[in-house]
Amino acid sequence: MMPFMNVINNLSFTLIASAGGILVIKGKISVGVVVSFLTYSKQFGQPLNSIAGMFNNIQSALAGAERVFEIMDEGEETPDKSGIKPFKNPKGEVEFCNVSFSYHPERTVLKNISFHVKPGEVVALVGETGAGKTTIVNLLTRFYELDHGTILIDGTDITEIPREDVRSCFSVVLQDTCLFTGTISDNIRYSRPEASDTEVIEAAKLAHADQFISRLPKGYHTMLTGSTDNLSQGQRQLLAIARAILSQAPILILDEATSSVDTKTEKEIQQALLTLMKNHTTFLIAHRLSTIRDADKILVIGSGEILESGTHQELMRNHGAYYRMVMSQIGYDDSAVTV
Numbered sequence: 001m002m003p004f005m006n007v008i009n010n011l012s013f014t015l016i017a018s019a020g021g022i023l024v025i026k027g028k029i030s031v032g033v034v035v036s037f038l039t040y041s042k043q044f045g046q047p048l049n050s051i052a053g054m055f056n057n058i059q060s061a062l063a064g065a066e067r068v069f070e071i072m073d074e075g076e077e078t079p080d081k082s083g084i085k086p087f088k089n090p091k092g093e094v095e096f097c098n099v100s101f102s103y104h105p106e107r108t109v110l111k112n113i114s115f116h117v118k119p120g121e122v123v124a125l126v127g128e129t130g131a132g133k134t135t136i137v138n139l140l141t142r143f144y145e146l147d148h149g150t151i152l153i154d155g156t157d158i159t160e161i162p163r164e165d166v167r168s169c170f171s172v173v174l175q176d177t178c179l180f181t182g183t184i185s186d187n188i189r190y191s192r193p194e195a196s197d198t199e200v201i202e203a204a205k206l207a208h209a210d211q212f213i214s215r216l217p218k219g220y221h222t223m224l225t226g227s228t229d230n231l232s233q234g235q236r237q238l239l240a241i242a243r244a245i246l247s248q249a250p251i252l253i254l255d256e257a258t259s260s261v262d263t264k265t266e267k268e269i270q271q272a273l274l275t276l277m278k279n280h281t282t283f284l285i286a287h288r289l290s291t292i293r294d295a296d297k298i299l300v301i302g303s304g305e306i307l308e309s310g311t312h313q314e315l316m317r318n319h320g321a322y323y324r325m326v327m328s329q330i331g332y333d334d335s336a337v338t339v
Contacts, residue, residue, distance in 0.1 A: 001052035009045045016041055078145055080162050087165035091154050092119040092250035092281030094140065099149035101139060109135050111304045112149070117281055117297070119250070124284040124292035126325065127301035133285045136301070137253050140283075142166050153251075171249035171280075173273075175256040177236040184213055185220040187239055191247035199246060207242035207272040209235070234269060241272045252280040256287070289329055298322065 020034030094117040101110045110132050117123050125133040138144055140151060142158055151158045158166050171191065179187050188200050195203075201220065204210045212235055216222040224231065231239075244252060254273065270291070286292050293312040300308040300315070300322045307321045315322035 001055050002049070005045070005049050005052045008048070009042070012041045012045070013038065077163070081159065084160055084162060087153075087156065087161040087169075090169045090250050092169075093117065093152075093154045094251065094281060095152040095155075096136075097150040097152065099139065099151060100147045101135065101144065102147055103144075108147075109304050110139075113304075113306060114149075115297075115299060115306065115309065117283075119281055120279055121296045122277060122282040122284065122294070124286065124295035124298045125301055126287065126292055126298060126322065127307075131301040132304050133301050134255060137255065137283060137285065141170055141172075141253075169249055170251045170253055171244040171247045172253045172255065173237070173240045173244050173276075177233075177240040179224055179231075179236060179239065181223070181225050183221050183223055184216075184239065187224060188242045188246055191243045195246055200242075203246040204239075204242045206245050206275045207238050209238035209242045209272070212238070237269050238272060241269065241276055245276050250281060252277060252282045253285075254282065255285045287329075289326055300325075 016034070016037050020029065020037060023029045024031055024034060096113050096115050099110060099113040100108060102108045113132075113136065115123075125136060127133055135144075139146060140158075142163055153161065153166070153169060180190075185197065185200050188203060189195050192199075197220075201210065204213055204220075213220055213222070222230075284292055284295060292298060296311070297309060298312060298315055299306050300320070302321060308315055308318065310318070316326065
C-alpha cells in the first residue's frame with residue numbers, strides 16, 4: 001500500500017506543478033497560488049498515507065490472530081492411561097514396529113517404519129529435507145500420537161509410560177539453541193534444576209565450554225539475555241551440550257547440531273559430542289558426511305520409508321541412495337570416495 005500511495009502523491013505533485021507552471025507563465029495565476037496548491041495536496045495525502053500504514057498493521061495483526069486461533073483450536077494431548085506405573089532406570093533400547101504417521105489424513109509422512117536400536121548405539125538418520133527424519137524423533141518423544149504401529153523403549157510401549165517419564169529419557173541438542181534470560185549457570189542447570197554448582201562446572205568442562213565461560217568477566221554468573229547477542233553460535237551450542245550432559249538422560253538426540261557453525265567451531269563441538277555420546281543411545285540427524293560416517297547404523301529415509309540401512313562402508317558398497325548422497329557432497333569422481 002505505501003509504494004502505491006507514494007506513486008499517487010508524486011503523480012499529484014507533478015500534475016499540480018506542471019499545470020501551475022503553465023498558468024504562471026501565461027500570467028493567469030501567481031506562484032503563491034501554485035505553492036498553496038502543492039501544500040494542500042500534501043496535506044490531502046497525509047490521511048491516505050496513515051490509512052495505508054494502518055492497513056499494513058491490520059494485515060500483520062490478522063496473520064498473528066490466525067496463528068493464535070490455530071493454537072487455540074488444537075486438540076488436547078491424549079491423556080496418559082490410568083494406572084500406568086512410573087518408568088524407572090531406562091537403559092536406552094529403542095524399537096519402531098511398523099510405525100505409520102500422517103499430519104493430515106490425505107498425506108502419509110511415515111509408512112511402516114521398523115528398526116531396532118540397542119543401548120549405547122549411534123544411529124544416523126539421513127535423507128532429503130522433508131523426508132521424515134525429525135518426525136521420527138517427534139514420535140519417539142511422543143509429541144505426536146501414532147496412526148499405526150508401536151514404539152518401544154526398553155521393550156515397553158511408550159503409551160504405557162507416563163509422558164513425563166518418556167521425555168525424561170531424552171536429551172536434545174538442536175540446531176538453534178534456546179537460551180533464556182539468566183546466568184550461564186542457570187541456563188546449563190535448566191536440564192536438571194537440582195544439580196549442584198560443582199556438577200554444572202563439570203558438565204561445562206566435559207562440553208569444552210569451561211574455557212570461554214572462565215574468560216567472561218563474571219564467569220558462570222554472567223547474565224545472558226533472550227537474544228544472547230553476547231555469545232557466538234558455537235558458544236551457544238556448547239552450552240546446549242553442557243546442558244545435555246548434565247541431564248544424564250540415556251537417549252541423546254542431535255538435530256543438525258553443527259550445521260550452522262564454521263569448520264573450527266564444528267571440530268570443537270564434535271569433540272564435546274564425542275564425550276556426550278559415550279554410553280548413550282544417540283540419534284543423529286545430519287547431512288554432513290563428517291558427522292554421520294562413524295555411526296553404528298545409518299538409516300536412509302526417503303518418501304516416508306527406510307530406503308537403506310547399514311554402516312557407512314556397507315552403504316557405500318551398495319551404490320544406492322546413500323552412495324548418491326555422499327557423491328553429491330564430495331563430487332562425482334568415484335576414485336575420491338573412501339569406502
